[in-house]
Amino acid sequence: MKNPVNNKPKYNPWMLYAGLIFILFAISLTTGGGSFGDGKTIGLSKFYEYLDNSQVEKVVFNNSSAQVFLSESAKSNPEHQKNNKPTLLSSMSSGPDYVVEIANKDLFEEKLIQASSEGKIEEFSNEKESNWGGILLSLLPIILIPVVWIFMMRKMSGGSGAGGGQIFSIGKSRAKLFDEKNDIRVTFNDVAGLEGAKEEIQEIVEFLKNPQKYTSIGGKIPKGALLVGPPGTGKTLLAKAVAGEAQVPFFSLSGSDFVEMFVGVGASRVRDLFKQAKEKSPAIIFIDEIDAIGRARGKSNFSGSNDERENTLNQLLTEMDGFGTNTNVIVLAATNRAEILDKALMRAGRFDRQIYVDLPDVNERKQIFEVHLKKIKKVDNLDIDFLAKQTPGFSGADIANVCNEAALTAARKNKKEVDKQDFLDAVDRIVGGLEKKNKIITPEEKYAIAIHEAGHATVSWLTEHAAPLVKVTIVPRGMSLGAAWYLPEERQIVRTEQMLDEMCATMGGRAAEKVIFDKISTGALSDLEKVNKQARAMVTIYGLNDSLGNITYYDSSGQSEYNFSKPYSEETAKLIDKEISALIEGQYQRAIDLLTENKDKLVQLADLLCEKEVIFREDLEDIFGKRSFDNKDIIDVTSENESEVV
Template identity: 75%
Template sequence: MAKDNKNLNKKPKFNPYWVYGFIIAAFLSIQLFSGGFGGSSTKKINPSEFFTYLQRGEVKNVDIVNNREARVYLNKEAMELEVHKKSKPTNFLPTVNPSPNYTFEFGDLKLFQEKLQSTIDDNNLSVPVSFKTEENYWGSLIMSLLPFILIIGVWIFIMRRMSGGAGGGAGGQIFNIGKSKAKLFDEKTDVKTSFRDVAGLEGAKEEVQEIVDFLKNPDKYTSLGGKIPKGALLVGQPGTGKTLLAKAVAGEAKVPFFSLSGSDFVEMFVGVGASRVRDLFKQAKEKAPAIIFIDEIDAIGRARGKNNFSGSNDERENTLNQLLTEMDGFGTNTNVIVLAATNRADVLDKALMRAGRFDRQIYVDLPDVRERKEIFEVHLRPIKQSEELDIDFLAKQTPGFSGADIANVCNEAALIAARNGKKAVGKQDFLDAVDRIVGGLEKKNKIITKEEKKAIAYHEAGHATVSWMLEHAAPLVKVTIVPRGQSLGAAWYLPEERLIVRPEQMLDEMCAALGGRAAEKVIFNKISTGALSDLEKVTKQARAMVTIYGLSDKVGNLTYYDSSGQSEYGFTKPYSEQTAELIDKEISDIIEEQYQRAVKLLEQHKDKLTLLAEELLEKEVIFKDNLEKIFGKRPFAKPELDIRKKEEKSEETTDENSEE
């Protein structure tokens, strides 16, 4: 009984649908009351019909309302006629005054009065005409309140949408805007990703696995006085597997895992970001030990006080300040680990990067040839492969590819094989997939004149010839004059994977890039706009040699590169005008020297250049074998890396020696 009394005393929750119902009722009321208090259904006629009834003596009286509407009342004899029986009004609400039989609106009042009076006089009628003024008080009141009602209804609707609630009371839902949007993964959630699905990344995987191991077996570390790291920051280029590592942690840790993006803290209302940070850490502490993963943390973690001229970044800075306090503040709980990922570590705030907040910075680099093979093995599991497919070959053909790029190659190869009606994916499908991703889609139907095609052939043959003759240039794989993407021709190389680059290597690469324009000069004694991308690449390389790497004798061992991205010089150059002139001249001299070197090489091998261009015009696509027939074996060919799995220690030693 007490429980029933308690329920009776409980106040009903406010339901936002009441507001929507009130708005609908307001519209209905306007329609209802706009016709007067009688609420009758009166038939509308046109003025010509009225004057016909008037001439026949069927009209009893006429009321003119607000100088624009006429209300017609019929006499008893007319009401008995068949034509007027349907005009009998039906009253929905009780009314004192009788309802009119007909109504109509007229234009000019003076003209209507003159015609009405002349009709009455001509037919010797006695029809009283009265003038009335009516005001719709209820309609005016509702119309004046309607904008406010609409604003309140729309505001409540937006609040409910932003809070994510579809039902229940809006009074509680409105304040959910400050709640965290993190998605929780725990023992009830089936996360299938594990460290087995993360190929390569051995160093990064080892550090992340240690964090997972600490959560599973904390005594192993705390018994020696160690402390759990409070945070780990995954840094790397896009597509290298940072988020995939976090998914593997969620699948392996077996502890509550909160996942969200840095942009989830950003909102149009002041104070919402900081409120969501507090709520996120509150939930994590309640379920501790737990892991929080913030993807793309640079959305809220950018350095404070940089380029903030208008003060518009105050809300983001407040969010960052709250995050700093929660990660390592006065009342921090040590059982919550924060994982974060970014590819813009250079723009993050120094306070966020310090030890005690992010104790570890885990660099996730692009995979090398061995790691690419492991990644291929993971992504080839669901694909039907042909028997002759060599994974070692695929790994060598994709230098500089990230894990996401390799996944895209495997998928694109499967699509190409299916498009060609094959039952298994073969080597050529993967080569076509790499070409499709790197160069774009082939455009065999593009209209090109014979002169343009000849110029393109000699241009690409020039690249191939120069790169074949230089020691440090990347070895050629394939040359084509079939338009692909935005390019009219292309040459594919297999660059050597270097950790450091020497000046002679950069100069050889620049010379090979200028081989296309040099070939046009040697053969046609003319140059064209076809070398735009080559010139862009060469100019960037030369500028990097002079201003970044300090490889110029004239400028010296100086660098104007700021790795933090927070240069103290602002918008000004960190060198004088005289130095700027020296830099520009040095860049121009380096490029011109390599161009003349390419011209000299091509003049020495002009006959072979012509043979290669003619074969390219005939076949449109040529490979390394075609160049060997014309030029002979490349004099600077290097032994290929053996990336087979090492099964025995003796094989490991042999392979390491061969790589060295």
């Protein structure tokens, strides 16, 4: 049985106000001659003329004027019809036909008495001057203004619900109190990988569940924990897990929720937030993207525009560890820009712990895949280890996107289950972009692209520390005309020779164009950008250059962006530019030498690439033979339609 549909109109206060105005207007129209201002004004002599001709039926007068009501026979007279043209208001009102100004009331009354005795008028009366309709209309603004004012005050003060424009509640905290009964509950079981971070977060939850365990031996519960890591690694997800696991009130908001155009609002919201948390203590406050208010003070403050943000930060510092701090409130915060946070915010006693949430390794990626694959209909023999190895450098958010894209790809192909090929296509699309099947490329351009990509593949095959090649394609995707896909080794440290081999492989595309065509093109833009960044990092950050020595100009605090001057002299700047150029040109020449020695194999590989458009590791082994310095597992990604991506 269906529930009956409620067709009752919703209550709107403006309906009440409109009804009140209509009633007052109706009263003013239907007061039955009470208004001496209605009707056309005529002279006294003209009135006496109508009176002598027995055209007047009724007269109502007071000290200053009289209302004249004509008889029905007189109203049909063309003269009166001309003077009193019918209108919508006249049809709704029973007002007089004429109004006469009286100079002497006594003489006027005697004239009416005489006319009545002669039968020229049926009725006349003397009334006190009253104007209820006019009085009500004059009182209408006085009544409406307070009503509208009260309504506006209720709206602005939040009397009819919360809203962003409520001026009287603008200093109130906008934190959302987690409701485990109505909100979607996330637990630690939903957080895959991140074992170290989960352990520390779980301990914070335990602090609040069983504080006596720690305080009984003299320990103090930490005031706060800062989650730091790249975007998409699961910082906010960990906070959601805390909200789902902790059996204490959980207040959640963003750092930008403190920012407002009015002065003093941010500090007021911080005070109100901690006031609410202390009232419900023990409690947890989670501030996402805290760098919106936690940026270091006194930096880039040339116009004073940051005073409001700094006042908000000062209030936060005071609440976290000030004179009257309550120890039963723990603050969690998340940011991917910890280097720009104020030192006072990062000290012990405020954020006692910094929990680094790094990109997942291959084992953690496997766990993340297992979590996201629970909701997807997949084939039974899906190799999750294979998927984890195919996604190096992917964050948890990236893996969730891969799983979703794979499901969409399978549905697009009318499949009932998601298989290995769908995941490979999903990675291909995410990393390389959408395949452009209708892009027009001339045969000359296609061969040039094939030479370029074959150059990358050849140099990476012939250098020891370059990443193992998986496949090469000249199918346009996104903004690229072709690509060589590798499976990079997950290193904790990188040595000089490894970086040089990677630079040499990156320059292989342009070097191949030089060797085959003796010309170069604009197709190496992304390669040059990558190589320049690597070379500059070697020289100015990692201290891997012999000429400059063990010097780094890297600022981990992130404050160097506010400096107008470089941290080195002009002579050093010239030396840096010279060394960067020498590194790039050296690896470029090295790539040319390698390709010159293997020119016939390079051409053979390019011809095969033009023929098949996508070639794999096995094709390179057929041309170059086994890679002599390969000592790690290589993943086979060949398939029937040859559209995989790593």
